[in-house]
Amino acid sequence: MALKRSTRRILSRTVLYAVLLGVLLLVGLSADWATIRANFFAPAGIGNPFVGDWGTWPDLITVGVKNSLIYTVVAFGAGLVLGVVLALMRLSPVAAYRWLATAYIEFFRGLPVLLVVLVMAFGIPIAFNGWTPPGGTVGAGVVGLILVAAAYMAETIRAGIQAVPKGQTEAARSLGMSAGRTTTTVVLPQAFRIVIPPLTNEFVLLIKDTALLFVIGFAADQRELTTIARDFMASSATAGTATSLIQASILYLIITLPLTRLVSWLERKQQKAR
Amino acid sequence: MNASASAAPAIQIRDLHKSFGSNRVLTGIDFHVDHGEVVCVIGPSGSGKSTLLRCVNRLEEPDSGQIVVEGIDICDPETDLDAVRSRIGMVFQQFNLFPHMNVLRNLTVAQQKVKGRSKKEATEIARANLDKVGLGGRENVYPAHLSGGQQQRVAIARALSMDPDMMLFDEPTSALDPELVGDVLEVMKTLASEGMTMMVVTHEMGFAREVGDKLVFMDGGVIVEEGDPREVLSNPQHERTQAFLSKVL
Ligand SMILES: Nc1ncnc2c1ncn2[C@@H]1O[C@H](COP(=O)(O)OP(=O)(O)O)[C@@H](O)[C@H]1O
Ligand SMILES: [Mg+2]
Numbered sequence: 249m250a251l252k253r254s255t256r257r258i259l260s261r262t263v264l265y266a267v268l269l270g271v272l273l274l275v276g277l278s279a280d281w282a283t284i285r286a287n288f289f290a291p292a293g294i295g296n297p298f299v300g301d302w303g304t305w306p307d308l309i310t311v312g313v314k315n316s317l318i319y320t321v322v323a324f325g326a327g328l329v330l331g332v333v334l335a336l337m338r339l340s341p342v343a344a345y346r347w348l349a350t351a352y353i354e355f356f357r358g359l360p361v362l363l364v365v366l367v368m369a370f371g372i373p374i375a376f377n378g379w380t381p382p383g384g385t386v387g388a389g390v391v392g393l394i395l396v397a398a399a400y401m402a403e404t405i406r407a408g409i410q411a412v413p414k415g416q417t418e419a420a421r422s423l424g425m426s427a428g429r430t431t432t433t434v435v436l437p438q439a440f441r442i443v444i445p446p447l448t449n450e451f452v453l454l455i456k457d458t459a460l461l462f463v464i465g466f467a468a469d470q471r472e473l474t475t476i477a478r479d480f481m482a483s484s485a486t487a488g489t490a491t492s493l494i495q496a497s498i499l500y501l502i503i504t505l506p507l508t509r510l511v512s513w514l515e516r517k518q519q520k521a522r
Numbered sequence: 523m524n525a526s527a528s529a530a531p532a533i534q535i536r537d538l539h540k541s542f543g544s545n546r547v548l549t550g551i552d553f554h555v556d557h558g559e560v561v562c563v564i565g566p567s568g569s570g571k572s573t574l575l576r577c578v579n580r581l582e583e584p585d586s587g588q589i590v591v592e593g594i595d596i597c598d599p600e601t602d603l604d605a606v607r608s609r610i611g612m613v614f615q616q617f618n619l620f621p622h623m624n625v626l627r628n629l630t631v632a633q634q635k636v637k638g639r640s641k642k643e644a645t646e647i648a649r650a651n652l653d654k655v656g657l658g659g660r661e662n663v664y665p666a667h668l669s670g671g672q673q674q675r676v677a678i679a680r681a682l683s684m685d686p687d688m689m690l691f692d693e694p695t696s697a698l699d700p701e702l703v704g705d706v707l708e709v710m711k712t713l714a715s716e717g718m719t720m721m722v723v724t725h726e727m728g729f730a731r732e733v734g735d736k737l738v739f740m741d742g743g744v745i746v747e748e749g750d751p752r753e754v755l756s757n758p759q760h761e762r763t764q765a766f767l768s769k770v771l
Pocket of ligand 1: 542545547565566567568570571572573574
């Protein structure tokens with residue numbers, strides 16, 4: 249009865265592996281592979297690069313990936329600028345600025361991103377007499393992404409600013425630097441180092457959030473990755489199958505996985521530096 | 523040398539009061555520092571030494587009283603504080619070097635942005651001051667790669683690069699390993715011998731005795747006793763000074 253401790257451990261490991269193998273076999277044998285391949289990995293879409301057949305990848309990449317990245321970079325860049333302003337407002341000695349920034353941040357963090365995107369896409373042209381930001385309706389939708397991203401980034405940046413030791417500000421002020429100069433040359437550069445990992449995460453979130461622009465309706469050459477993949481289900485070499493959705497998933501992962509790996513590497517590095 | 527040139531003291535403090543909430547930290551401080559004088563401030567922890575020092579360049583806002591630095595009333599709302607501060611060097615217990623800048627940049631950034639010096643001029647002055655604190659050749663190193671004693675000497679060189687009229691030191695050797703204290707005190711002694719006006723909060727009684735022109739003992743937010751360091755240290759008049767010195771000496 250009394251097995252040795254090491255024997256028991258080997259035994260329980262073996263059982264765990266056996267269960268995993270059993271489940272995989274069950275799924276593998278009961279699935280209809282021919283149908284799965286036809287509906288999710290249609291050769292017309294996946295192609296065969298070895299014989300120079302690129303399937304539908306070029307369209308997905310040159311339109312979908314390209315636009316998704318453009319929308320992400322624009323939303324991130326503008327969101328970052330607005331986020332810095334909001335963070336500085338939250339830390340301002342002027343109560344009205346603090347109050348405004350807090351209200352903004354709480355407001356946009358409390359709403360579904362999809363709702364904000366919709367309101368902007370349809371609201372901006374109405375509110376501004378038909379005027380829209382560059383990119384038309386899509387540009388207005390991107391404004392929605394910017395507004396929400398700025399709210400999240402503001403909180404991250406504020407935490408980063410507050411993590412810079414007070415002695416840094418005092419040293420700068422004692423050298424005669426003004427409050428503004430101190431912020432730009434001493435505090436913000438150090439704060440940004442601290443917030444690079446969480447901001448990279450924010451970038452990844454934005455890449456995925458650009459898929460929400462799907463609801464707006466695009467001109468053909470404005471489509472982001474999810475929209476074009478959805479369109480390809482209706483009309484393309486892989487119409488009637490989910491192949492384009494699988495392809496889009498693969499493309500998203502090719503972009504997001506390295507970034508999330510980068511974040512954990514940066515975080516480990518910062519932990520060690522401490 | 524300057525002392526005879528201008529009659530007003532380098533630092534003149536009158537009836538200074540400062541509270542943090544209900545904590546009355548300074549309750550009526552009167553004293554002055556003459557040009558070229560080295561004043562050492564001692565006292566138990568929490569007695570308000572740092573607060574007093576930080577009031578001199580208004581890192582702390584005094585509640586009431588008058589502080590006149592080089593003839594300029596620093597509590598006057600019309601005073602250009604940044605300009606005054608650029609003439610008062612300050613050295614902190616925790617060094618407070620800018621970790622994202624190398625040693626040279628630490629020494630030049632304020633010269634260029636506050637004093638408007640050219641990069642070339644600022645660099646020359648920075649190098650001269652690094653040599654002075656015994657760290658010539660370390661221009662490109664980042665603070666994290668220096669020992670505490672080296673960082674503190676860089677901090678002194680950074681303050682000196684602004685050509686200050688006076689230097690304030692807040693326990694400059696308290697965060698250092700004992701074997702690194704000597705180098706920093708050496709630099710401070712050199713400064714004193716060159717006639718720099720200095721106000722030094724310290725626990726280094728040897729330094730106070732050897733270098734100080736005046737010793738100030740603070741306790742409970744007031745100056746309890748002040749005088750020639752050798753006299754105060756060997757023959758304290760006040761009971762509280764005696765009690766404090768019997769503990770630290
Ligand atoms: N920024 C601050 N806010 C609140 N209390 C403070 C602050 N700075 C100092 N104090 C309080 O003031 C008193 C004197 O502090 P300090 O001047 O640092 O004394 P010392 O340098 O002699 O040790 C202490 O009780 C300390 O807690
Ligand atoms: Mg102190």
